[in-house]
Amino acid sequence: MTLDLQQADAVAIAQAVRAKDLKATAATEFALSQIAAKDPSLNCFTTVLAEQALIAAAQVDDAVQAGKDPGPLTGVPFAVKNLFDIQGVTTLAGSKINRELPPARQDATAIAKLKQAGAILVGALNMDEYAYGFVTENSHYGPTHNPHDLNRTAGGSSGGSAAAVAAGLVPLTLGSDTNGSIRVPAALCGVFGLKPTYGRLSRAGAFLFSSSLDHIGPFARSVRDVATIFDVLQGTDARDPICTLRPPDPCLPQLDRGTEGLNIAIAAEYFAHSAEPAVLQAVEQVARALGATQHVTIPEADRARAAAYIITATEGSNLHLANLKSRPQDFDPATRDRFLAGALIPGSWYVQAQRFRRWYGDRVQELFQTVDLILAPTTPCPAPQLGQEKMVLDGVEMLTRPNLGLFTQPLSFIGLPVLSVPVPQPQGLPVGVQIIAAPYGEAAILRAAATLEAQGMIAAPVVQSLPAS
Amino acid sequence: MTDESLSIDIDRWVDQTAAVMDLPLSPDHRPGVVDNASRIWAIAQLFLDFPLPETIEPAPVFDPTLGHASTTSSHSL
Numbered sequence: 001m002t003l004d005l006q007q008a009d010a011v012a013i014a015q016a017v018r019a020k021d022l023k024a025t026a027a028t029e030f031a032l033s034q035i036a037a038k039d040p041s042l043n044c045f046t047t048v049l050a051e052q053a054l055i056a057a058a059q060v061d062d063a064v065q066a067g068k069d070p071g072p073l074t075g076v077p078f079a080v081k082n083l084f085d086i087q088g089v090t091t092l093a094g095s096k097i098n099r100e101l102p103p104a105r106q107d108a109t110a111i112a113k114l115k116q117a118g119a120i121l122v123g124a125l126n127m128d129e130y131a132y133g134f135v136t137e138n139s140h141y142g143p144t145h146n147p148h149d150l151n152r153t154a155g156g157s158s159g160g161s162a163a164a165v166a167a168g169l170v171p172l173t174l175g176s177d178t179n180g181s182i183r184v185p186a187a188l189c190g191v192f193g194l195k196p197t198y199g200r201l202s203r204a205g206a207f208l209f210s211s212s213l214d215h216i217g218p219f220a221r222s223v224r225d226v227a228t229i230f231d232v233l234q235g236t237d238a239r240d241p242i243c244t245l246r247p248p249d250p251c252l253p254q255l256d257r258g259t260e261g262l263n264i265a266i267a268a269e270y271f272a273h274s275a276e277p278a279v280l281q282a283v284e285q286v287a288r289a290l291g292a293t294q295h296v297t298i299p300e301a302d303r304a305r306a307a308a309y310i311i312t313a314t315e316g317s318n319l320h321l322a323n324l325k326s327r328p329q330d331f332d333p334a335t336r337d338r339f340l341a342g343a344l345i346p347g348s349w350y351v352q353a354q355r356f357r358r359w360y361g362d363r364v365q366e367l368f369q370t371v372d373l374i375l376a377p378t379t380p381c382p383a384p385q386l387g388q389e390k391m392v393l394d395g396v397e398m399l400t401r402p403n404l405g406l407f408t409q410p411l412s413f414i415g416l417p418v419l420s421v422p423v424p425q426p427q428g429l430p431v432g433v434q435i436i437a438a439p440y441g442e443a444a445i446l447r448a449a450a451t452l453e454a455q456g457m458i459a460a461p462v463v464q465s466l467p468a469s
Numbered sequence: 470m471t472d473e474s475l476s477i478d479i480d481r482w483v484d485q486t487a488a489v490m491d492l493p494l495s496p497d498h499r500p501g502v503v504d505n506a507s508r509i510w511a512i513a514q515l516f517l518d519f520p521l522p523e524t525i526e527p528a529p530v531f532d533p534t535l536g537h538a539s540t541t542s543s544h545s546l
Contacts, residue, residue: 212529241535306515313509325492337501340494341509344486344502349513354527356516361528 005030007462009222010076010171010229014118017075020064024075028057028120031077034169035122041150041466042167043142044160046082047089047124053077056120070118072228078172081161082124083131084108084216085205093207094127094157096140097323097330108205109237110174110216117232122170125160129332131176131209132316132339133157134184134404135386139332143386146189147463148429152383155185155404158219162189165219168462172220172229176206178213179308180378180408183420185219187378187432188404190422191460192220192449194230197244197439198415201230204239210315211242212354213308213412221460223449226419227252230442251443255450262444264292267376267436270301271407274393275380279431282423283377286433289457290448296367296374304360304410307353311413314350317342361414368438373448377407378420378432411436419445421458433458479507 003016005027016022032050039045063070080086083093085104092098106112111121126144128136136144136159144159146152147167154163158175162185165173175182177195186193194217201216208214218229234248266272266287272280287293317324317339324331324339331339367374380393384400391400411418416439420432435445452458483506487494494502 300519303516303519306512309512310509310516321490321492328493328495328498333501337498337505340492340498340502341483341505343490343492344483344506345509345513349517351527352517352521354529355521355525356519357528359521359525 006168008171010073010220010225011222013076013171014072014074017060017064018069022075024057024060024064024120025054027075028053028077028122031122031170038167038169038466042145042147042163044125044144044164044167044169045079045123046092046126046141046160049086049089049121049123053120053122056115060118060120071232072117073114073232074118076119076172077122077170078114078119078174079121079123079125079161079164079170080111080174081127081158081176083127083176083207084111084124084174086111086121086124089124091207092124094129094131094138094141095332097327104205106205109202109239110233111205113233113235114229119172125158125164125173127160128157129335130316130320131157131178131181132335134180134401136160136185137334137386139334145386146383147466148190149383150466151385152429153188153386155188155379155383157181159185161219162186162191162193165189165191165221166460166463167466172218172225174216174218176209177215177217177412178210179312179412180405182217182219183378183408183418183432183434184404186420186422187430188383190424190430192223192226192422193420194218194226195412195418196230196442197417199242199244200417200440200442201233202235202237202240202243204237204243208319210312212311212315215412215415221462223446223453224252224255226449227255227446246440249440249443251446254443255446257447259290259448259451262372262448263370264290264373264375264448265294265296265371266292267374268295268297270298270410271376274396274406275377276382276393278382278425278428279377279380282431283375283433286421286423286452286457287375289452289455292375296371298367298374298410299363300360301410303356304413305406307356308409308413310345310349310353311357313338313342314345357413364414364416365438372437372441372444374436376434376436378434379404380406382425382429382431407434415439417442417445419449421449421452422460423457424459424461477510479503479510482506
C-alpha cells in the first residue's frame with residue numbers, strides 16, 4: 001500500500017508506520033522536503049530541527065522493527081508554536097528579547113507527550129510577539145502567509161501552526177489560544193483547531209501570555225487526528241498549577257457515536273451579526289447538517305469580550321513589565337504600545353472583570369443545562385489582506401485585527417471547549433464554524449464534528465499548489 | 470490632546486499613572502500608548518457599571534494546597 005503522504009492525515013501515517021508499510025524516516029524526510037520547498041513562500045517556521053528529527057525518526061524505526069509500538073502517533077512529524085519549550089532550543093515566543101534566554105532545559109509537557117506517543121518534532125513555528133495578536137504579522141520574523149492566498153494573513157497568534165498544517169508541511173501542530181489564537185488561524189487557513197477546556201491540557205513549558213485565559217491545543221486536518229492528539233495530550237501534570245486533576249476522557253473511541261441525544265443550538269444575536277454572509281451561511285449549513293434548529297442567546301457577550309480584553313491587557317502587561325520599563329524599543333511595535341497601556345489599568349477594573357467573568361460563567365452554565373452544543377462563526381470574515389488596517393462589517397468600518405476575535409473572545413473568557421471546523425468554500429477562501437460545549441464536553445464536540453466530516457460538510461484538504469505571491 | 474467624547478483626560482491619566490508605575494514613556498511611544506489607553510477606557514466602560522450581586526466573587530480561586538515548582542530560569546530575563 002502506498003500512502004499519499006501529501007494528503008495523509010496523522011492517523012494514516014501512524015497506521016502505516018506501525019504496520020511497517022512506511023518508515024518514520026521517510027515520513028520525516030517528506031515533511032522536511034515540503035518545508036524546504038514551500039516554507040520560503042509561507043514563513044511558517046522559525047526553527048527547523050532536521051537533524052534532530054531524522055535521529056528521532058530512525059529511533060522510532062528501530063523500535064518498530066524490534067516489535068515495539070511507540071504509540072498512536074508513531075512516525076508522525078509535528079511542529080509547535082515557538083512559545084513551547086524545546087530542549088536545547090531558545091524559546092522565542094515570537095520575540096527578539098527572548099533570543100537572549102538560554103536554551104530550554106526540557107521539553108514542554110505537551111511535546112514530551114507527543115514524543116512519547118511516537119511523534120517526531122521537526123521544528124518551531126512563527127507567531128505574533130508574545131501571542132498578542134490575531135494576524136502573525138511579526139516585525140522580527142516576518143508575517144506568515146495564508147496558503148490559500150499568499151497576500152492574506154494566516155491569522156494569529158498561532159499563524160505558523162495553522163498555515164503549516166493547511167499547506168501540508170506537517171499533519172499536526174500545537175498552538176495556544178487566549179482570546180482566539182488557535183481558532184482564528186484555524187478558520188482563516190481552513191483547518192481544524194481545538195481550544196480545549198481551560199486547564200484540560202498542561203501548559204507546563206509554554207511561555208504564557210495571560211494566565212487566566214491561556215490554553216494550549218492542536219491543529220490538524222481531520223477529526224480523528226484532533227481526537228487522537230487531544231487524547232495523547234490529556235493527563236494531570238504537577239508542573240502546571242492550573243492543569244486539571246480530572247482523569248483523561250478519551251474522545252477517539254467515542255467519535256462514531258454520532259449526534260444522537262445531543263441537543264445542538266445556534267448562537268443568536270451577538271454571534272449572528274457583524275459577519276460576512278459567507279460566514280453566517282456556513283453556520284447555517286453546519287446547523288442544517290446537524291439537525292439544529294433552535295437558537296440560544298449567550299447573554300452579555302459584548303461585555304464578556306470587553307472584560308476578557310481588560311484581563312488580557314493587565315496580565316500580559318504585568319508579565320512583561322520589567323522589559324517594558326527597561327527596553328520598550330525591543331518589542332514589536334504591534335504589541336509594544338498595547339503592553340505599555342495595559343500597565344496603566346486600575347486594579348479595580350481587573351478585579352471587576354474577574355467578577356463579571358464569574359457571573360457570566362454562571363449564566364452560560366445555565367444555558368448548557370438545556371443544550372449540549374452551540375454553533376457560532378469563528379471569525380467575522382475570511383482571511384483579510386496582510387497589513388489590512390480596516391474592514392467593513394454590516395456596513396460599519398472597524399479595525400481589522402482586534403475584531404478577528406469578535407466571536408472567539410467571549411468563549412475562551414470562561415474556558416469553554418471549542419473546536420473550529422473548516423467549511424470549504426467552492427469559490428473562495430475557507431471559513432470556520434465554532435462548535436462549543438460546556439466545560440469538559442470535548443467528546444460531544446468531536447462526535448458532532450465527525451458527523452459533519454462524514455457528510456463531507458467540513459474538510460481540510462492540503463492546499464495543492466501555493467498560488468504565486 | 471483630549472478626546473472630547475470621553476469624560477476624562479486620557480493624556481493626564483497616561484502621564485500620571487506611568488509616573489506612579491515608574492514606567493518611562495518615550496516621545497516616540499507615547500502617542501500609541503495614549504491611543505491604546507483611550508481604547509482601553511472605552512472597552513472597560515462596557516462592563517464596569519454592569520450591576521453584579523455582592524456575592525459574586527472574582528473567578529480565580531486560590532487553592533492553598535497547590536505548590537508550584539520554581540520555573541526554569543529560561544523564562545526570566
